[in-house]
Amino acid sequence: xxxxxxxxxxxxxxxxxxxxxxxxxxxxxxxxxxxxxxxxxxxxxxxxxxxxxxxxxxxxxxxxxxxxxxxxxxxxxxxxxxxxxxxx
Amino acid sequence: xxxxxxxxxxxxxxxxxxxxxxxxxxxxxxxxxxxxxxxxxxxxxxxxxxxxxxxxxxxxxxxxxxxxxxxxxxxxxxxxxxxxxxxxxxxxxxxxxxxxxxxxxxxxxxxxxxxxxxxxxxxxxxxxxxxxxxxxxxxxxxxxxxxxxxxxxxxxxxxxxxxxxxxxxxxxxxxxxxxxxxxxxxxxxxxxxxxxxxxxxxxxxxxxxxxxxxxxxxxxxxxxxxxxxxxxxxxxxxxxxxxxxxxxxxxxxxxxxxxxxxxxxxxxxxxxxxxxxxxxxxxxxxxxxxxxxxxxxxxxxxxxxxxxxxxxxxxxxxxxxxxxxxxxxxxxxxxxxxxxxxxxxxxxxxxxxxxxxxxxxxxxxxxxxxxxxxxxxxxxxxxxxxxxxxxxxxxxxxxxxxxxxxxxxxxxxxxxxxxxxxxxxxxxxxxxxxxxxxxxxxxxxxxxxxxxxxxxxxxxxxxxxxxxxxxxxxxxxxxxxxxxxxxxxxxxxxxxxxxxxxxxxxxxx
Numbered sequence: 001x002x003x004x005x006x007x008x009x010x011x012x013x014x015x016x017x018x019x020x021x022x023x024x025x026x027x028x029x030x031x032x033x034x035x036x037x038x039x040x041x042x043x044x045x046x047x048x049x050x051x052x053x054x055x056x057x058x059x060x061x062x063x064x065x066x067x068x069x070x071x072x073x074x075x076x077x078x079x080x081x082x083x084x085x086x087x088x
Numbered sequence: 089x090x091x092x093x094x095x096x097x098x099x100x101x102x103x104x105x106x107x108x109x110x111x112x113x114x115x116x117x118x119x120x121x122x123x124x125x126x127x128x129x130x131x132x133x134x135x136x137x138x139x140x141x142x143x144x145x146x147x148x149x150x151x152x153x154x155x156x157x158x159x160x161x162x163x164x165x166x167x168x169x170x171x172x173x174x175x176x177x178x179x180x181x182x183x184x185x186x187x188x189x190x191x192x193x194x195x196x197x198x199x200x201x202x203x204x205x206x207x208x209x210x211x212x213x214x215x216x217x218x219x220x221x222x223x224x225x226x227x228x229x230x231x232x233x234x235x236x237x238x239x240x241x242x243x244x245x246x247x248x249x250x251x252x253x254x255x256x257x258x259x260x261x262x263x264x265x266x267x268x269x270x271x272x273x274x275x276x277x278x279x280x281x282x283x284x285x286x287x288x289x290x291x292x293x294x295x296x297x298x299x300x301x302x303x304x305x306x307x308x309x310x311x312x313x314x315x316x317x318x319x320x321x322x323x324x325x326x327x328x329x330x331x332x333x334x335x336x337x338x339x340x341x342x343x344x345x346x347x348x349x350x351x352x353x354x355x356x357x358x359x360x361x362x363x364x365x366x367x368x369x370x371x372x373x374x375x376x377x378x379x380x381x382x383x384x385x386x387x388x389x390x391x392x393x394x395x396x397x398x399x400x401x402x403x404x405x406x407x408x409x410x411x412x413x414x415x416x417x418x419x420x421x422x423x424x425x426x427x428x429x430x431x432x433x434x435x436x437x438x439x440x441x442x443x444x445x446x447x448x449x450x451x452x453x454x455x456x457x458x459x460x461x462x463x464x465x466x467x468x469x470x471x472x473x474x475x476x477x478x479x480x481x482x483x484x485x486x487x488x489x490x491x492x493x494x495x496x497x498x499x500x501x502x503x504x505x506x507x508x509x510x511x512x513x514x515x516x517x518x519x520x521x522x523x524x525x526x527x528x529x530x531x532x533x534x535x536x537x538x539x540x541x542x543x544x545x546x547x548x549x550x551x552x553x554x555x556x557x558x559x560x561x562x563x564x565x566x567x568x569x570x571x572x573x574x575x576x577x578x579x580x581x582x583x584x585x586x587x588x589x590x591x592x593x594x595x596x597x
Contacts, residue, residue, distance in 0.1 A: 040319075040346070041500075060322060060326060060352055061327075063324070064323040065318060068321070
């Protein structure tokens with residue numbers, strides 16, 4: 001799954017994060033919030049990027065820290081939002 | 089050494105709780121404390137501080153994330169008669185050290201990580217005396233230096249740092265009297281009562297927090313601390329507002345705009361009052377917000393940290409059009425506001441003048457900057473402040489904001505000196521020339537940097553790193569553009585209008 005297209009697209013975006021001053025190598029489990037990589041502007045940009053790129057709408061109740069803690073959490077959010085409602 | 093004869097006014101309501109001792113004073117996450125528990129914690133912390141050598145008039149720096157313990161410490165510092173100096177725990181260590189060097193604190197209370205980083209590689213004689221707050225307890229590692237209390241600082245309650253015109257830290261001194269006069273005014277003007285539940289949205293190093301903390305506690309209301317990380321997530325904020333049944337919200341417009349963009353406040357039932365300050369609220373966004381959430385009263389507050397709120401405007405309804413300019417309103421009742429010309433005479437009604445403020449809430453001065461303090465006053469008037477903002481007064485008495493006298497702008501609620509940012513950008517070895525601009529955007533202004541390379545361009549991350557080491561995080565540009573040259577006006581100065589219009593074509597905000 002590391003090489004899934006979603007994953008590649010997400011990592012490509014995350015690598016350009018302005019908050020990543022120290023050039024931290026981002027893995028699937030990197031603490032994006034804990035490590036201060038996602039500041040408020042970066043977060044808003046990430047959400048509009050996800051919504052555009054993956055043609056999703058992020059419902060308000062999903063716009064919570066748990067879904068953005070790590071790249072893995074974001075990928076699972078993308079998967080969940082893409083699946084038909086029958087899943088939930 | 090003089091012991092304050094009685095509890096200072098700012099902590100009196102906490103130390104003398106009366107019938108409120110069972111009601112909830114503070115709430116954060118799953119943690120909450122009653123007024124009785126808060127009084128106990130403040131008393132214990134105050135004793136620890138005294139034993140660590142903190143005396144009345146001393147300065148105590150607090151470099152802590154938002155938490156109930158941090159509030160207890162702020163109150164304990166005040167109970168001792170010392171001054172609290174809240175500093176952003178997320179700023180770079182070099183910047184934090186520069187601020188602490190300027191402050192010369194009796195003691196620095198920090199997280200263990202920050203305390204370690206602060207004193208790493210510092211010669212022993214220059215180490216800051218520290219105490220660390222971890223797992224709810226206060227551990228004093230080095231006793232506080234016995235501090236000379238500077239004359240005039242006996243009544244000092246707090247120092248709030250902003251950045252000066254060249255980006256150096258600048259401490260704004262607030263006395264017990266000045267904070268108390270603001271708190272008395274605001275608590276009465278907005279009728280804060282024990283039944284209120286106030287959102288504490290702003291970080292403690294930001295002046296908006298004075299309202300949340302001190303008005304809330306003075307009136308025995310409940311203050312709900314919103315974690316800075318959680319504040320970025322509209323879904324989380326909404327769930328938090330509903331769970332706490334928040335009645336009073338106070339933040340910068342940017343925070344409300346970001347919530348509105350996700351319609352996160354749509355249909356909130358508990359809010360009765362929404363206060364905002366710190367920058368101009370774009371009318372289109374405010375109209376959408378007030379359509380989503382019509383029932384609260386909305387009030388536009390105006391005032392620099394030096395005066396706290398000095399004018400306010402209660403909105404009679406949503407702005408009539410997207411182009412309507414919101415007034416900053418009438419002078420607060422505890423202050424006098426005048427509009428003055430270059431010779432500091434009052435302008436004729438309807439004319440534009442510099443907004444000048446006088447009264448008990450005005451700062452005592454800039455910490456260790458007597459020259460700057462003098463320059464900020466009306467001649468011969470101690471409790472006065474020239475804001476550097478320009479405005480004019482409408483027929484109905486409401487003041488309209490026009491602009492700044494210098495290159496200072498507000499971005500996301502922070503005061504930004506564009507010249508300071510330009511100076512730092514220019515200092516980067518790869519940059520030949522730089523210009524900084526604040527671009528308008530609906531969810532808040534953005535900072536843009538325009539750079540002309542000396543020889544070759546470098547990655548944006550290089551410049552970001554350079555800026556981060558020298559200026560607070562709010563100075564970080566949101567975008568960088570490398571240009572062959574900067575557009576010029578006839579007099580050779582950079583043509584900011586051309587730069588601004590070059591950005592309008594791309595989607596911003």
